[in-house]
Amino acid sequence: MIKAEQKPMEEILRSIDPYKKILLSGCGACVTVCHAGGEKEVLLLASALRMARKKIGKPLEILEATPSRQCEPEYAQELSELSEKVEAILSLACGVGVQTLVRFFPKMPVLPGVNTTFLGETLSHGIWEERCQACGNCILEKTGGICPISRCAKQLLNGPCGGSSKGKCEIKKEADCAWQLIYDRLSSLGQLYKLEEIIPAKRWGIESRDSGLRRIIREDLKI
Amino acid sequence: MARIGIFIDTLKGTLPSSFRERIRTTLRDVPEVVFSVEEDEFTSETFERMLKLLEHEGVERVVIVGGSPKLYETTFQKLGFPLPFNPYLFTVANIREQALWSSIDEREASEKAKNAVLKAIRIASSLRPIESQTLPLKPEVLILGGGISGISIALTLARAGIYVFLVERERTLGGKVTELWKFYNQELEAKGWLEQKILELRQNPRISLLAPARLKYLRGHMGRFQATILTDKGEETTISPSAIVVATGYRVERKRGGIYDHKRMVTLSEMEKLLSETNPPFPFFEGKRVETVTYLLDDTNEDIKLDSINALKQSLLLQGSLKCQVAILCKEFKVSSDRMERLYRKARELGVLFFKYEEAPRFSLVNGQIQVEVKDTSILRKEDQWSVSILSDLVVLCETFLPHQETMELSALLRLHLGKRGFFMEDNPQLLRVRSNRRGIFIAGGCRFPQEISETLFEANAVAQEVLALLSKGAYTYDLSVAEVDPKKCALCYTCPRVCPHSAIEVEKYAEKNVYLTHHVPENTKWGAAKVDPASCFGCGICVGECPARAITLRHYPDEFIYIQMGLDG
Amino acid sequence: MVDFDPKIIAFCCDQSGYPSADMAGSLRLNIPKNVEMVRVPCAGRVEALYLLKALEKGADGVVLFACYEENCQYLRGNLRARGRLSYIHRLMEKIGLEKERIEICYLATNSGVKLVETLQRKTEELKRLGPNPCSEGK
Numbered sequence A: 001m002i003k004a005e006q007k008p009m010e011e012i013l014r015s016i017d018p019y020k021k022i023l024l025s026g027c028g029a030c031v032t033v034c035h036a037g038g039e040k041e042v043l044l045l046a047s048a049l050r051m052a053r054k055k056i057g058k059p060l061e062i063l064e065a066t067p068s069r070q071c072e073p074e075y076a077q078e079l080s081e082l083s084e085k086v087e088a089i090l091s092l093a094c095g096v097g098v099q100t101l102v103r104f105f106p107k108m109p110v111l112p113g114v115n116t117t118f119l120g121e122t123l124s125h126g127i128w129e130e131r132c133q134a135c136g137n138c139i140l141e142k143t144g145g146i147c148p149i150s151r152c153a154k155q156l157l158n159g160p161c162g163g164s165s166k167g168k169c170e171i172k173k174e175a176d177c178a179w180q181l182i183y184d185r186l187s188s189l190g191q192l193y194k195l196e197e198i199i200p201a202k203r204w205g206i207e208s209r210d211s212g213l214r215r216i217i218r219e220d221l222k223i
Numbered sequence B: 001m002a003r004i005g006i007f008i009d010t011l012k013g014t015l016p017s018s019f020r021e022r023i024r025t026t027l028r029d030v031p032e033v034v035f036s037v038e039e040d041e042f043t044s045e046t047f048e049r050m051l052k053l054l055e056h057e058g059v060e061r062v063v064i065v066g067g068s069p070k071l072y073e074t075t076f077q078k079l080g081f082p083l084p085f086n087p088y089l090f091t092v093a094n095i096r097e098q099a100l101w102s103s104i105d106e107r108e109a110s111e112k113a114k115n116a117v118l119k120a121i122r123i124a125s126s127l128r129p130i131e132s133q134t135l136p137l138k139p140e141v142l143i144l145g146g147g148i149s150g151i152s153i154a155l156t157l158a159r160a161g162i163y164v165f166l167v168e169r170e171r172t173l174g175g176k177v178t179e180l181w182k183f184y185n186q187e188l189e190a191k192g193w194l195e196q197k198i199l200e201l202r203q204n205p206r207i208s209l210l211a212p213a214r215l216k217y218l219r220g221h222m223g224r225f226q227a228t229i230l231t232d233k234g235e236e237t238t239i240s241p242s243a244i245v246v247a248t249g250y251r252v253e254r255k256r257g258g259i260y261d262h263k264r265m266v267t268l269s270e271m272e273k274l275l276s277e278t279n280p281p282f283p284f285f286e287g288k289r290v291e292t293v294t295y296l297l298d299d300t301n302e303d304i305k306l307d308s309i310n311a312l313k314q315s316l317l318l319q320g321s322l323k324c325q326v327a328i329l330c331k332e333f334k335v336s337s338d339r340m341e342r343l344y345r346k347a348r349e350l351g352v353l354f355f356k357y358e359e360a361p362r363f364s365l366v367n368g369q370i371q372v373e374v375k376d377t378s379i380l381r382k383e384d385q386w387s388v389s390i391l392s393d394l395v396v397l398c399e400t401f402l403p404h405q406e407t408m409e410l411s412a413l414l415r416l417h418l419g420k421r422g423f424f425m426e427d428n429p430q431l432l433r434v435r436s437n438r439r440g441i442f443i444a445g446g447c448r449f450p451q452e453i454s455e456t457l458f459e460a461n462a463v464a465q466e467v468l469a470l471l472s473k474g475a476y477t478y479d480l481s482v483a484e485v486d487p488k489k490c491a492l493c494y495t496c497p498r499v500c501p502h503s504a505i506e507v508e509k510y511a512e513k514n515v516y517l518t519h520h521v522p523e524n525t526k527w528g529a530a531k532v533d534p535a536s537c538f539g540c541g542i543c544v545g546e547c548p549a550r551a552i553t554l555r556h557y558p559d560e561f562i563y564i565q566m567g568l569d570g
Numbered sequence C: 001m002v003d004f005d006p007k008i009i010a011f012c013c014d015q016s017g018y019p020s021a022d023m024a025g026s027l028r029l030n031i032p033k034n035v036e037m038v039r040v041p042c043a044g045r046v047e048a049l050y051l052l053k054a055l056e057k058g059a060d061g062v063v064l065f066a067c068y069e070e071n072c073q074y075l076r077g078n079l080r081a082r083g084r085l086s087y088i089h090r091l092m093e094k095i096g097l098e099k100e101r102i103e104i105c106y107l108a109t110n111s112g113v114k115l116v117e118t119l120q121r122k123t124e125e126l127k128r129l130g131p132n133p134c135s136e137g138k
């Protein structure tokens, strides 16, 4: 799922500095799961922010809410009543959720409270790691299910760079070399022959971000 | 508004009357308080009086003002509950230990007491009844591991009328004992003793033996575990025991490398085998008589005493009837087991030599024998310490006691905790040695801690008694003073199943929100969220504070009580 | 030093803090008067939020009385309490509140003396730090 991390307190404080009354909105899905913006974090952050502002003599009033998922229009709209009572919204949802609110509350400043960090998985409780960069054309079938786009520092598609050493990446010494992982995995699956196929360079400009905003349209689903 | 009755415990008149008077003044202004009466102590007669008064006044909440709540909680447990309503509808204001006795003067004490009483009244007003529930328990137990622990627990339980499934992964029963030749503190031969036990086991109609077999899945909780057992023929059986005993023992590993690989370096187990095959008067090794044997007891096993026991057992025989010269080199010799002191003295009298070393002894090969050189530090004066060199036919090494390789996997399957060394961990080393962190799962024998047979048997008996105590009533009754998940708020983040120390929470299979695992879904499951098994929950509240969605409440200890005690409005 | 009576909220685990407070009374030791004792079933019941709320709503300091490591009746309640406290300490630092205002103190069932000493020391420390500048109504 989407993984996020709370922004530095100073940055949050700076962004809400002009306001006396805000809505702090969490999100009940991805960011709850990674303990960055669920109800628990909303209440903690709200309390901390109130204290920080109290200390500098500029008391802040905070309304607290945590819709189930901030990135769906219906859930976002649940906040409309509360939003009328405040000057700004601080959102602990990922960047998607923030922008859903932006879309529905055109006159309201909506500020991010977390850094949306990556699409990742839980390694063990409290440790998350990146797994996918939403490149738009998944090649996991060719790489034994290990993603070189997100896990290789250089996003190499056809084997490791010269810096791969003892199974570790030269850019981040504590990280496994993605290509070592790919090799090991294919070898244990008995599919090393897959390495012989050259993976063509990614067409970033067609499948991916470089061509501008991506959009999925399912004509059949449209109502 | 709740109607509250107050009983002021004068603690046999030891609370000063002026102090009590101040409290009554406080109480006068509280609208919820229907009556406040004084009692000098709580006895069965007091209880009768209380009951009448409560019924007569139509009061539904009680505050006891007096000593520590611990005092009343134990008295009430002993004497039964003096309330005509749910036992959770009472609370205590501790004005003795935490006010009268811990203040500078009576004025300060009265202030503290007033605060305590007002808080207690607020808590009383928001108390809710907590019901109890009963879980039927069939007399069926699953035992994993058919070593000496598993066997003796199975026998004890079966004799008491309990049906036992005994799952052993090997073809033969007996575990480590099958490799033993003698017990150090009993005259019996291990083999005969074991055979008799196994015979008894096979004849008992209440014991079903599944071997070779292993546990494949475990679902559910105490009273309704669902255990899938896989036999080596690939057959699967699912049983639903009420309780589980883990008695999977341990394994040993020998030291390797360099001279340690030499054939004259043997392990305690190999020596045990050699001895069992020996015909007096002399032991032989590769056709040659063995005359000198040196034991090296190093500190690989820390607090495990088995090496010392074994070395002593074997050396008594070697030095005695088998006419060898034995030397034991050790860092410390552990004699704290049953009768070990006496055997140790006997060994010394027979002429077994004991050397204490600090620096590791050195080994070299001299004419096919092993020369052991060691600096003996058993003499305290440094100047008097000497170096010894022993030419040995055999050097006996201790093995390292380790958990079985698949212990990790098994612990994940059973959702049990492992201790630092990777053995199964007891719930509480002082009090609950044979209980695991999960209610209804017990651990016995070497899988918790390698120890000698008499201790193992003692522990096996303790486990059997615990299981009997649990199952003999046919049901387990518990209060719903437990954690509860609000399924609407749960984000399925898996924090609580991971953090619960008693593995009392699982994410119930999904019906509405997600469909991940579709097999084994109990019918009519409409939950789709984490779910606490109330019979397995210990009510600690750890999960509550951890849930990122704040979806969990502790039924008998909600936020509100904490905020009230903090003196905040919540 | 400001002369004031610091308000302390003391969370007391039912296995250590609470019986120790009772023990303090039995030993006739003086528990400072501005302490609110909060009985909890386990230190692990103490949510991170309670620690912040305590400060926000008027406490000058907080002490969390938990069982010694490896001595928790519920195996990891004290460890979770410590983890949550470290998170709160980080938050406090960022909003410019002294970390020393909240501490965790490990006790056995009969540590009446240590409990009182800790509370008395905390009172002195808080007097030195002065009133909590972040709390409501100040």
Ligand SMILES: Cc1cc2nc3c(=O)[nH]c(=O)nc-3n(C[C@H](O)[C@H](O)[C@H](O)COP(=O)(O)OP(=O)(O)OC[C@H]3O[C@@H](n4cnc5c(N)ncnc54)[C@H](O)[C@@H]3O)c2cc1C
Pocket (backbone or CB within 6 Å): B144, B145, B146, B147, B148, B149, B150, B167, B168, B169, B170, B172, B173, B174, B175, B176, B177, B180, B182, B183, B184, B185, B213, B214, B215, B247, B248, B249, B250, B252, B268, B269, B272, B306, B309, B310, B313, B404, B406, B410, B444, B445, B446, B447, B450, B451, B452, B453, B454, B456
């Ligand atoms: C060399 C040596 C000498 C010893 N000498 C003495 C002595 O003289 N006197 C004395 O009192 N003690 C002695 N002991 C200790 C004694 O052997 C043990 O304390 C005792 O055997 C432990 O019994 P147990 O049932 O706990 O474990 P074990 O005997 O190890 O039995 C465990 C059983 O569980 C089975 N099992 C393991 N994993 C699984 C699984 N996943 N599923 C199903 N089954 C499983 C194993 O195959 C085994 O049958 C000695 C030990 C050693 C190594």
Ligand code: SF4
Pocket (backbone or CB within 6 Å): A002, A027, A028, A029, A030, A031, A068, A069, A070, A071, A072, A093, A094, A095, A096, A097, A098
């Ligand atoms: S708003 Fe972001 S965090 Fe929330 S559900 Fe949508 S994607 Fe996940």
Ligand code: SF4
Pocket (backbone or CB within 6 Å): A131, A132, A133, A134, A135, A136, A137, A138, A139, A140, A147, A148, A149, A150
């Ligand atoms: S190849 Fe692309 S889509 Fe597939 S996992 Fe990697 S980044 Fe994601």
Ligand code: SF4
Pocket (backbone or CB within 6 Å): B485, B489, B490, B491, B492, B493, B494, B495, B496, B497, B529, B530, B546, B547, B548, B549, B550, B551, B552
């Ligand atoms: S911690 Fe909370 S949100 Fe996560 S699974 Fe448990 S109940 Fe659900």
Ligand code: SF4
Pocket (backbone or CB within 6 Å): B482, B483, B499, B500, B501, B502, B503, B504, B505, B532, B536, B537, B538, B539, B540, B541, B542, B543, B544
């Ligand atoms: S209260 Fe404790 S035992 Fe019960 S579910 Fe929560 S963590 Fe587990």
